[in-house]
Amino acid sequence: MDSRLAQQERKTRSACDRCHGQKLRCILKPGHTRCERCLRLDTVCRFAPRAPRGSIKSRSLQSQKTPNPQDVLSQLPSLDTGSGDGALDVSLDSGPWSDIADMLNQDNICQLEPTINDQALLWSPDTRPSWESDVQTLQLPSLSTSTTHELAGLSIALAELTANLPTMPEAASSNSSNCTSTSARSEMPFILDDLFRLTTQFTDLIQTRLGLSPDEATILMLGSCHSRLTDIYTTVFSLVQRCINHSPSLPRLRQNWAIVLPKVEMGSLNAPALRVDEETPASGAKAFMYMWMLCVFSAELWTQLSRALGGQDQVVDGISPLGRMVWTDMADRAGSVLQSIESTRALVM
Numbered sequence: 001m002d003s004r005l006a007q008q009e010r011k012t013r014s015a016c017d018r019c020h021g022q023k024l025r026c027i028l029k030p031g032h033t034r035c036e037r038c039l040r041l042d043t044v045c046r047f048a049p050r051a052p053r054g055s056i057k058s059r060s061l062q063s064q065k066t067p068n069p070q071d072v073l074s075q076l077p078s079l080d081t082g083s084g085d086g087a088l089d090v091s092l093d094s095g096p097w098s099d100i101a102d103m104l105n106q107d108n109i110c111q112l113e114p115t116i117n118d119q120a121l122l123w124s125p126d127t128r129p130s131w132e133s134d135v136q137t138l139q140l141p142s143l144s145t146s147t148t149h150e151l152a153g154l155s156i157a158l159a160e161l162t163a164n165l166p167t168m169p170e171a172a173s174s175n176s177s178n179c180t181s182t183s184a185r186s187e188m189p190f191i192l193d194d195l196f197r198l199t200t201q202f203t204d205l206i207q208t209r210l211g212l213s214p215d216e217a218t219i220l221m222l223g224s225c226h227s228r229l230t231d232i233y234t235t236v237f238s239l240v241q242r243c244i245n246h247s248p249s250l251p252r253l254r255q256n257w258a259i260v261l262p263k264v265e266m267g268s269l270n271a272p273a274l275r276v277d278e279e280t281p282a283s284g285a286k287a288f289m290y291m292w293m294l295c296v297f298s299a300e301l302w303t304q305l306s307r308a309l310g311g312q313d314q315v316v317d318g319i320s321p322l323g324r325m326v327w328t329d330m331a332d333r334a335g336s337v338l339q340s341i342e343s344t345r346a347l348v349m
Contacts (some may be wrong), residue, residue: 001017002157002190005285009156012024012047012048012050013048013049013207014044014047015036015044015047016028016034016035017046018037018041018045018049019035019037019047020040020048020107022078022156023149023152023153023156024037024153024156024157025153033045035228040191041188044314047130051258063272066183069168073338080222082161085279094349103295104173106145112220115279117349146209147205147209147210147214147218148217148218148221150201150205150209151218151221151225152206152221154198154202154225155193155224155225155228156204157198158198158225158229158232159228160188161190161191161194161195161198161228161230161232162231162232163188164189164190164191165232165236166190166233166239166253166254166257166258166259167239167252167253167254188261189258189259189275189277190257190258190259190260191259191260192259192261192262192294193260193262193263193273194308195232195233196235196262196301199229199301199302200301200304202225202226202229202305203301203305203308204303206222206305206308206309206312209307209313210315213315213318213319214315214319215316215319215323216319216320216322216323219319219322219323219326219327220322220323220326222326222327223327223329226330226333226334227333230334230337233298233302233337233340233341234337234340236294237298237340237341237344240291240294240295240344240348241343241347242342243287244291244344244347244348245347253278256277257277257278258275258277259275259276259277260273260274260275260276261273261274261275261276261282262276262288262293264293273308274286274290288348291348292345292349294346295341295342295344295345295348296345297340298341298344299341302334302337302338302341303338304306305334306331306334306335306338308329309327309330309334310331312327316328
């Protein structure tokens with residue numbers, strides 16, 4: 001039984017449906033049934049089985065057979081039984097196998113055509129069986145390919161984080177139809193821990209993953225991620241400065257906006273993550289403490305990012321003129337953001 005469960009586990013995707021669909025890394029801690037992303041979003045975390053592999057002809061011949069029920073039970077998972085309706089009638093314990101059983105207990109499941117996305121294969125971190133030689137090359141992507149994937153996932157995560165900012169985007173503020181569609185969507189809180197994590201990931205990618213002579217497309221992807229980071233920090237510290245100066249001209253805020261402040265651990269002080277919204281604002285003293293911490297952490301992160309951008313002379317020498325221009329702009333904007341953070345910290349102190 002243990003060997004059959006191990007075989008079935010290998011046929012289950014290691015990334016949940018949400019992370020796999022958005023090409024993001026799925027982190028499932030031991031003892032948890034939901035990954036970190038689904039836990040944070042408070043959504044159902046499903047791990048769907050992989051798409052069936054093999055030729056359509058072989059599966060068509062197999063679906064016409066009527067195997068012995070005992071053989072079916074001994075070779076789980078299988079998509080064919082001796083029942084007339086073609087449903088898999090196997091009792092499984094509650095847990096991760098129940099979701100697979102629900103998916104298998106559908107009408108005409110054996111007649112479904114497999115959908116194998118070659119692009120998705122590049123993202124799957126798990127070990128796959130050996131295929132033909134021309135497909136095996138996709139299982140070991142080069143450094144440039146993996147860097148491209150990481151940049152793509154980082155860009156998607158930053159785009160989602162930008163959409164969760166408490167302020168309305170300028171395009172939506174000037175267009176009533178855009179405002180309606182934006183406010184109608186399911187609002188998610190803006191989580192500062194995610195901002196810090198993505199900033200660190202971007203800096204580490206430049207320091208450790210970038211080759212000596214990246215191509216122009218990779219530099220443009222770096223510039224896109226850097227632009228999103230710059231816009232997010234500029235918006236956040238603009239709000240902080242207006243709050244400190246009690247500016248009456250606050251930007252238009254989203255409906256049901258919310259910000260999740262990070263957990264604080266300092267000596268015997270242990271404060272959990274704090275959610276702040278229109279109905280539950282932070283007190284004056286607590287707000288200044290979090291604003292000061294935001295300035296300190298952000299200044300450290302952007303100092304590291306500025307050093308990473310300024311310490312890659314070999315990279316700058318080996319790229320195209322357009323890539324060199326994008327790299328120079330990233331370094332200049334990083335210095336500008338760092339100055340804004342330092343000026344905000346001076347106001348808090």
